[in-house]
Amino acid sequence: MSFPLLTATAALPAIGAVATAAVPAARRTTAKWLALVFSLATLVLAGIALARFEPGGDRYQLTESHAWIKDFGVRYELGVDGIGVALMALTALLIPFVILAGWHDADPLETKSSRWRPTQGFFALILMVEAMVILSFEATDVFLFYILFEAMLIPMYFLIGGFGDRAHTGSDENAAAQRSYAAVKFLLYNLVGGLIMLAAVIGLYVVAGTFSLSEIAEARANGSLSMATGTERWLFLGFFFAFAVKAPLWPLHTWLPNAMGEATSPVAVLITAVVDKVGTFAMLRFCLQLFPEASKWATPVIIVLALISIVYGALLAVGQRDIKRLIAYASISHFGFIILGIFAMTSQGQSGATLYMVNHGISTAALMLVAGFLITRRGSRLIADYGGVQKVAPILAGTFLIGGLATLSLPGLAPFVSEFLVLVGAFSAYPAAGIIATTGIVLAALYVLVLYQRTMTGPVKAEVQGMADLKVRELAVVLPLIALLLFLGVYPKPLTEIVNPAVQHTMSDVQKKDPQPEVEAAK
Amino acid sequence: MSATAVHSLWTMAGGVTSAAPVEKFKAPVIEYTQLAPVLIVIGVAVVGVLVEAFVPRRARYYTQVFLTVVALAAAFAAVVGLAAGGYGTTKAHIAAMGAVAIDGPTLFLQGTILLTSLVAVFTFAERRLDPAAHGNHVDSFAAQAASVPGSDSEKAAVKAGFTTTEVFPLVLFSVAGMLVFPAANDLLTLFVALEVFSLPLYLLCAVARRKRLMSQEAAVKYFLLGAFSSAFLLFGIALLYGYAGSVSYAAIADVVDGAVTKIDPALADTMGNDALLLIGGAMILTGLLFKVGAVPFHMWTPDVYQGAPTPVTGFMAAATKVAAFGALLRLLYVVLPGLAWDWRPVMWAVAIVTMLGGAIVAITQTDIKRLLAYSSIAHAGFILAGVIATTPDGISSVLFYLGAYSFVTVGAFAVVTLVRDAGGEATHLSKWAGLGRRSPLVAAVFAVFLLAFAGIPLTSGFSGKFAVFKAAADGGAGGLVVVGVISSAIAAFFYIRVIVLMFFSEPKADGPTVAVPSPLTMTTIAVGVAVTLVLGLAPQYFLDLASQAGVFVR
Secondary structure, three states: OOOOHHHHHHHHHHHHHHHHHOOOOOOHHHHHHHHHHHHHHHHHHHHHHHHHOOOOOOOOEEEEEEEEEHHHOEEEEEEEOHHHHHHHHHHHHHHHHHHHHOOOOOOOOOOOOOOOOHHHHHHHHHHHHHHHHHHHHHEOEHHHHHHHHHHOHHHHHHHHHHOEOOOOOOOHHHHHHHHHHHHHHHHHHHHHHHHHHHHHHHHHHHHHOOOEHHHHHHHHHOOOOOOOHHHHHHHHHHHHHHHHHHOOOOOOOOHHHHHHHHEOHHHHHHHHHHHHHHHHHHHHHHHHHHOHHHHHHHHHHHHHHHHHHHHHHHHHHHOOOEHHHHHHHHHHHHHHHHHHHHHOOOHHHHHHHHHHHHHHHHHHHHHHHHHHHHHHHHOOOEHHHOOOHHHHOHHHHHHHHHHHHHHOOOOOOHHHHHHHHHHHHHHHHOHHHHHHHHHHHHHHHHHHHHHHHHHHOOOOOOOOOOOOOOOHHHHHHHHHHHHHHHHHHHOOHHHHHHHHHHHHHHHHHOOOOOOOOHHHHHO | OOHHHHHOOOOOOHHHHHHOOHHHOOOOOOOOOOOHHHHHHHHHHHHHHHHHHHOOHHHHHHHHHHHHHHHHHHHHHHHHHHHHOOOOOOOOEEEOOOOEEEOHHHHHHHHHHHHHHHHHHHHHOOOOOOOOEOOEOOOOEOOOOOOOOOOHHHHHHHHHOOOOOOHHHHHHHHHHHHHHHHHEOEHHHHHHHHHHHHHHHHHHHOOEOOOHHHHHHHHHHHHHHHHHHHHHHHHHHHHHHHHHOOOEHHHHHHHHOOOOOOOOHHHOOOOOOHHHHHHHHHHHHHHHHHHHOOOOOOOHHHHHHHHOOHHHHHHHHHHHHHHHHHHHHHHHHHHOHHHHHHHHHHHHHHHHHHHHHHHHHHHOOOEHHHHHHHHHHHHHHHHHHHHHOOOHHHHHHHHHHHHHHHHHHHHHHHHHHHEEEOOEEOOEHHHHOOHHHHOHHHHHHHHHHHHHHHOOOOOHHHHHHHHHHHHHHHOOOHHHHHHHHHHHHHHHHHHHHHHHHHHHOOOOOOOOEEOOOOHHHHHHHHHHHHHHHHHHHOOHHHHHHHHHOOOOOO
């Protein structure tokens, strides 16, 4: 038996979480370093997995399969395709930066009882989320995926509700109430989605008798499994609803601004850049693969919803007064692009969507973390409280600008490539959708540049005077992310090579071919 | 009624009398080894009563705890021995002249009842939580149940350091009844077992040390409504006897299936009358649904759960539910499968209102014990969804769910006994605010139980819920699954509200403290957590056990 690399990649952060949680109350710094070391070790393992992955090889690689709960037809089955391995690597990459950026976020304000250990808990929960997210990208058993999909809500919930942003307006109690509201809203939205998916998961078992993706694909291929059209559509809707809540897609998005606004910036990054990707990933992996006919049936509605997300998210981002909520609405707009790319059912669209997931993760992390540094310094999330920061803290302002430019998909930075691909893919299938989506880019320029202009330029506000520039720890967070954005912007080939074969598989699942250019078709 | 039929009521043809002389009367065959679990428990219960009479007061507590634990452990060993001997599968048969069925479901449920009772008895024996009164360690039970609350005789009893050690034999009697209840193979045994386990429970509810009036009120409510439901059950039994001419499950089932050959002349008018069957069946079901706490027969649950001493609540909530669902399963699967077309729609409706009713009303609760009571109602609805499946999977999933649920329940109520203020247990939810800050471990353990109740994956609650929903969907009750999922979502809201309260609210200055328990309660809680996680992570072995056990003998 070969070394279970995928299990190890997921187990390492889980072990790290337990170890971090067990650190005595007084040794806070030890806990932080322990968490960082474990996250870096996970990154190494994910890197090995990425290196061992052969783009032209089997669909699922590095597979593992063990019996688990026979009675439910559940196996512990892991395997990654190009999409899974890319997102797994993204997760492993972002977590060390999240930990580093949140270094002081969970320090106790005053020494309470010796048993209260918020710092240990904070970093342990982050590692726990990492373990579950990585495993969910690897799972090729629907039930295993479902369990992780639900279980990751619990540590996320405690991260949002237990460790709020200290830069709040109003009293402490008010902030605690808002935070708890955001955490409960997050949990209930996602739990309802998850439970509806549970009904569909049970339904799938009744129809197919197994949860294994490969067995279902095989049964479909040899004709022993055929779903009635109505059944397939209901099951599809059950799955899609859960993923659309998680992603989030308009009109199920309203939990995201609350959650991202109230959480600390590193946790906000964890939500939008890591956990939400499970939703869009699952649309590709499960909706399209298990229910190809129903996916095609639902495409028009989903594309409309995605377009609404794009435009509505961007419009609301323009109108925000709170920096973090602005970034949250921008993310909703971007998730609209990802879903548009997936359901355009063209290879450019789906490649673009996958790249978009990775690039959006990196660019949002960069923007949100720098915004977090800024907010910690001033103690306010309101845009109006800032002005002229670039004169006082030029490096901070510069990195903020780069993060913002990446968010608006400036050519030369990574998100441009993916957004371009998504638009090309959407345009070739549904020209009108492509045109409407383009307005999202225009609006993105508006909200990013206006944000920059209001906070960074102009006369230096009195409260901003004397603001310190980025420190070494903060630079260590931001610079690698920016370097990565530049690299993938200029040279996306390594990523596209890994992703493209997986996209071809998905396209053949739904039996879609790319629409040919009309000139050729006329010949 | 024909003349000969009437005549035969009081006479017999001459030949028959002379052919059966008195000396040929056969002694009933009783398979004592197979009834060993029940006999051990009853025997020790009787010894416990004698202990109360003859052992000096000082030594009673230790004697009773020792005897009870040994009895329950020995009975469990006997169940395991019977199961290992194949009595759950190949050797399953009807014992004790048709009164009791020894088969897979019987042994599985008896094992579950004995284990949960064993764990629950540890919380009965806990004496470190209440502050010592006049230098004596005290448990959760009244110093002297007979003394009027607030009277001088009560004060004298407290001062003298009396304790109600009678609770231990009472628990054993109750357990004995519960062991017979799911095994009962005729309606009279069913009724006797019901009374044997119910009467001690009514008493146990009344003997709380603190809030005695509330406890007595709960007992009276429980007793009155319980007596009412017993009457229903008994009336139903009478009607079914009139319908089938027998109280034996197999005989009734034959008549239901239309396979009856011989009509009892005395019942010539009523036998085979469907009206009797339907009304009688409905009345028996009413009696059983009362015991499981299904809507609309649930009214007693919140008051009794709240008023009873918390260890009793935990025991009652877990073990009664197991026993009652066992009896319900046997009745529906052995006696009335031929009537499935009639009872399924009714049970559908009951399951739906139970799931939704329990979950919705729980939202408004402000007392943790009442909240858990309504949650137990919602869970009864989930289990009913599995019962309705009427497939082998349905039986095994219900068995598994009962095992998983009972340990979570006992554990959760054990945690409730720990959170205290000056007035005893602090059960009002507002007092639980910020518990996670003060006692992270206790709050975390309680959170695990709540997540299991909510059915979050990786806990036993999820495995159980998945098993029953899968069985229900397989059995063609997809609509029930959807309702179940919706009520799970509603239920999740109030479980999570408690977690929010514990972890995200600031602790109150005059909040409760968490008492440090003795190893007894710690064992209870540890077993609860362990079972919750094991059944969540690796349930396969226990699912196998449940599916092997899922065949009724007829």
